[in-house]
Each structure stands twice: as C-alpha cells, then as structure tokens.
Amino acid sequence: MFALLLSCSNNAKQHEFSLDELQKRTFRYFWETADPVTNLIPDRWPTTSFSSIAAQGFGYAAWIIGIENGWVTREEVALRVKNSLKFLYKLPQESQTANIAGYKGFFYHFLDMKTGYRFKQVELSSIDTGLLMAGILTCMSYFDQDNPTEIEIRKLADSLYRRVEWDWMFDSTKYALSMGWHPEKGFIPSWWLGYNEAMILLIMAMASPTHPIPEDAWQKWCATYTWEEFQGYEHVNFGPLFGHQYSHMFIDFRGIQDSFMLSKRIDYFENSRRATLANRAYCISNPLGFPHYNDSIWGLTACDGPKDTVMLNGDKTIKIYSYSARGAASNYWVDDGTIAPTAAGGSIPFAPEVCIPALRAIFNTYEDYIYGIYGFKDAFNPFYKDK
Numbered sequence: 001m002f003a004l005l006l007s008c009s010n011n012a013k014q015h016e017f018s019l020d021e022l023q024k025r026t027f028r029y030f031w032e033t034a035d036p037v038t039n040l041i042p043d044r045w046p047t048t049s050f051s052s053i054a055a056q057g058f059g060y061a062a063w064i065i066g067i068e069n070g071w072v073t074r075e076e077v078a079l080r081v082k083n084s085l086k087f088l089y090k091l092p093q094e095s096q097t098a099n100i101a102g103y104k105g106f107f108y109h110f111l112d113m114k115t116g117y118r119f120k121q122v123e124l125s126s127i128d129t130g131l132l133m134a135g136i137l138t139c140m141s142y143f144d145q146d147n148p149t150e151i152e153i154r155k156l157a158d159s160l161y162r163r164v165e166w167d168w169m170f171d172s173t174k175y176a177l178s179m180g181w182h183p184e185k186g187f188i189p190s191w192w193l194g195y196n197e198a199m200i201l202l203i204m205a206m207a208s209p210t211h212p213i214p215e216d217a218w219q220k221w222c223a224t225y226t227w228e229e230f231q232g233y234e235h236v237n238f239g240p241l242f243g244h245q246y247s248h249m250f251i252d253f254r255g256i257q258d259s260f261m262l263s264k265r266i267d268y269f270e271n272s273r274r275a276t277l278a279n280r281a282y283c284i285s286n287p288l289g290f291p292h293y294n295d296s297i298w299g300l301t302a303c304d305g306p307k308d309t310v311m312l313n314g315d316k317t318i319k320i321y322s323y324s325a326r327g328a329a330s331n332y333w334v335d336d337g338t339i340a341p342t343a344a345g346g347s348i349p350f351a352p353e354v355c356i357p358a359l360r361a362i363f364n365t366y367e368d369y370i371y372g373i374y375g376f377k378d379a380f381n382p383f384y385k386d387k
Contacts, residue, residue: 121182
C-alpha cells in the first residue's frame with residue numbers, strides 16, 4: 001500500500017533502502033495515525049487533517065497486510081475493524097447539509113476525524129465511497145472465522161455495502177455514474193467516462209445485490225476509452241498513474257479480459273504495466289528539461305506540490321501546482337517537475353524491474369528530505385527548491 005501516505009521529518013534514519021522496511025513504515029501510517037476513538041484515518045500527517053474515506057478503504061487493506069506480515073495480531077485488527085465498521089454504520093445518513101456523514105449509503109469525501117461528520121461542504125463522493133467499500137469487502141472476505149468479532153465484521157460489512165444506492169448515482173441519460181452530489185445543489189455535472197480509477201467503482205455498482213446499475217454500463221464505459229500509442233506503448237491511456245493502480249489493489253485482473261481487452265489481446269494488468277513504462281519513458285524524454293529526471297528518478301501521478309505559481313526553466317515557462325493530478329499520456333499532460341514516490345511504488349506489481357530501482361534511487365538521492373518514520377512523503381520537486 002503506497003497510496004495517500006505522508007511522512008514527517010526523518011527522525012528514524014534507515015541508511016539503506018529496504019522494500020520490506022518501506023512496507024512496514026507505510027503500514028504504521030495507517031495503523032498509528034488512526035483516531036483512537038473513531039478509528040478514522042487522516043488524509044495527511046502531521047498537518048492537522050480531516051479523514052479521507054478512500055484512505056479508510058486503503059487502511060483496512062493495510063491493516064490486513066499488517067496481520068499477514070506479523071506486525072499486529074489478527075485479534076487486535078479484528079477488534080479495530082469491528083469498532084470502525086460499527087462507527088461508520090451508525091453515522092447519520094440524511095439529506096441535510098450538516099451533522100451527517102453520508103446519504104443513501106454513500107459517504108462524504110472527507111469526514112471530521114472526531115465526529116465522523118461531513119467536512120465543510122465537500123461532495124458525497126461516488127469513487128471514494130467505492131474505494132471505501134472495496135476495503136470493507138476485503139475485511140468481509142478476510143475475517144472468515146466463526147467467532148463473535150469476525151461474525152459481526154461480516155454482518156456490518158455486508159450491511160454497509162448493501163445500503164449503497166448505486167442506481168441513484170447513475171445518470172440514465174449519460175449512462176454513467178456521477179462523480180458526486182451536494183445537498184446544496186444536487187449532482188455534480190461530471191461523470192465517470194473513459195479509463196481511470198473508476199474501474200473498481202463500476203464493479204462495485206454492477207455487483208450490488210440491492211441497488212445495481214445496468215449490466216451493460218461496463219460496455220458503455222469501455223466505449224469511451226482512449227486506446228493510443230504513447231512513448232512507444234499502446235494501451236488505454238490515462239495520465240496519472242494512480243488511475244492504473246487503485247482498482248488493482250483489490251482485484252487481481254491478470255488473465256481477465258472484457259470484450260475490449262480481448263480485442264487488444266491484453267488484460268488490464270498488462271495495460272497498467274504499459275502505462276507505467278510509458279510514464280517512465282516520458283520522464284526520461286524529459287521535454288521540459290528538468291535536471292533531476294532520469295531513468296531512475298521518475299513518476300507522475302496525483303500528489304501535492306510546492307505552490308501555484310509560474311517559473312522559468314531556461315526558455316520554457318513552467319506552471320507549478322500545489323495539488324494536481326500530474327501525469328502524461330497521449331490525451332493528457334501535467335508536468336511541473338514534481339515526482340511522487342507513489343507513482344513507482346504503486347506500480348511495483350506491474351513492473352518491478354524499473355519500479356523498485358526507482359524507489360531505491362529516490363531514497364538514495366533524497367532520503368534526508370523525503371523519507372521518515374512513515375516512509376516516503378507524498379512528493380518532492382528539486383526544480384522548485386533550486387529556485
């Protein structure tokens with residue numbers, strides 16, 4: 001699990017890169033930063049933060065990884081999962097604008113860490129609810145023992161999933177899921193089209209035993225793909241690497257083909273591999289001339305950045321961003337010199353031969369600045385620092 005982690009100052013020097021140590025430190029982020037009462041996981045740390053429901057879904061999976069590696073016991077994780085799911089299930093689900101956590105089974109994108117209520121006026125998020133539910137169903141599958149705690153986990157997980165009204169979020173005119181809803185103004189006029197991280201969302205929505213979306217929604221979604229060559233690799237394009245990673249955290253797509261992938265003679269796993277190699281090849285080509293890009297220092301994906309400003313790099317004007325969905329593809333290009341370790345880290349399953357050396361090179365070059373007790377910070381930009 002490499003998504004959504006943010007580290008503090010490097011007060012736990014490691015000296016030599018270790019993938020096992022990185023995994024353990026990343027697990028500790030999800031385990032140690034969770035609120036001791038609500039068990040909600042923060043969006044970032046150490047900055048005071050709200051909870052991200054997507055981070056919560058990733059966190060459930062990370063906690064299970066902790067069990068499998070012997071870092072925590074099954075019993076202590078099971079108890080925390082049970083309490084967490086019970087807390088989520090009891091949170092108010094109403095159409096009002098405040099003092100609620102969700103509506104029609106969906107949850108708001110960000111929740112207050114202490115109360116679990118909607119943070120400010122954020123949207124009721126379809127994709128983030130999908131990622132949360134993926135983590136919840138992972139718990140339902142993993143905790144399969146016949147004891148009171150694990151039986152309750154399965155019941156709570158099943159209830160949380162069954163009450164999500166995916167069909168309410170489905171726009172029959174666009175034949176696509178909306179990106180979200182606000183109680184103040186209704187559905188967001190943007191829909192999940194084209195290839196992106198919403199693959200897991202569509203699967204969750206189509207598989208619902210209570211509120212499914214139409215079965216042919218998948219084919220309609222595939223019809224909006226962009227299949228093109230980029231940096232020497234033909235694949236379904238999507239610029240930021242996270243879109244090629246998140247769904248694979250919960251489903252093994254190796255050997256699974258829909259009609260679209262069958263026609264291209266690959267599967268979604270191979271597609272993510274090609275996207276990873278294309279992302280790396282773009283950084284090596286380095287069209288904007290950033291001095292730190294090379295065959296080992298690369299990786300564009302959604303992440304935080306320095307600030308919103310404009311800088312010069314020789315004769316090139318570079319727009320610098322704070323947060324942005326950075327990436328490179330045939331139909332998308334956002335590059336300001338900001339490298340996110342999560343780009344290479346999240347693609348280790350697809351291309352370990354280039355992703356592990358990338359993490360090692362980033363660690364060896366920038367350890368003092370970007371590596372700490374919870375692993376890598378979200379991102380770094382030496383180009384901006386040098387100015």
